[in-house]
Amino acid sequence: MSQNNVSLELSNEQLAQAEQAVTALEQALVGLVSLKAADRRRLVKMGQKSEVFCRQTLRVLSQNPQVVPPGLDLAEAQADLLALDQLAPLLDRLQRLAERGRDTEMALGADVMDAALEGYGLLRVSGRQQGLDGLRKELSNRWARRSSAEPEPAEA
Numbered sequence: 645m646s647q648n649n650v651s652l653e654l655s656n657e658q659l660a661q662a663e664q665a666v667t668a669l670e671q672a673l674v675g676l677v678s679l680k681a682a683d684r685r686r687l688v689k690m691g692q693k694s695e696v697f698c699r700q701t702l703r704v705l706s707q708n709p710q711v712v713p714p715g716l717d718l719a720e721a722q723a724d725l726l727a728l729d730q731l732a733p734l735l736d737r738l739q740r741l742a743e744r745g746r747d748t749e750m751a752l753g754a755d756v757m758d759a760a761l762e763g764y765g766l767l768r769v770s771g772r773q774q775g776l777d778g779l780r781k782e783l784s785n786r787w788a789r790r791s792s793a794e795p796e797p798a799e800a
Contacts, residue, residue: 647758649751669738699725 690698702721705712712718764783767776
């Protein structure tokens with residue numbers, strides 16, 4: 645008996661609506677940046693523990709402008725903090741949606757893999773009598789071990 649972790653049917657209308665929604669998000673959030681891995685590594689990051697420090701420091705500086713040198717753009721830092729506060733709830737929702745999408749993708753793939761394995765087992769048992777032995781042998785390449793020197797076949 646095959647497993648069924650998820651059943652999902654998406655209509656063309658649903659897919660088009662989702663595509664439009666993603667396009668609208670991309671357009672609405674056009675100011676988002678994409679960092680290179682090296683840039684991510686070199687940034688001094690504000691994590692959960694340092695967030696309180698950052699907020700308090702900006703508040704104290706705004707209350708004491710006489711200690712703020714001209715080279716420190718306090719207004720820009722405050723604007724960045726406001727944008728961070730505005731963006732965080734949206735990013736949380738997007739992350740939850742992406743996690744559900746990945747989980748659904750995994751569950752669908754597991755369902756397909758389970759059915760394929762069960763079907764392959766049927767081919768091994770009764771495929772010869774049905775004239776399907778050649779196809780079963782072709783499918784068995786999935787389980788063949790390759791030497792480390794032998795390249796993987798290109799997938800189409």
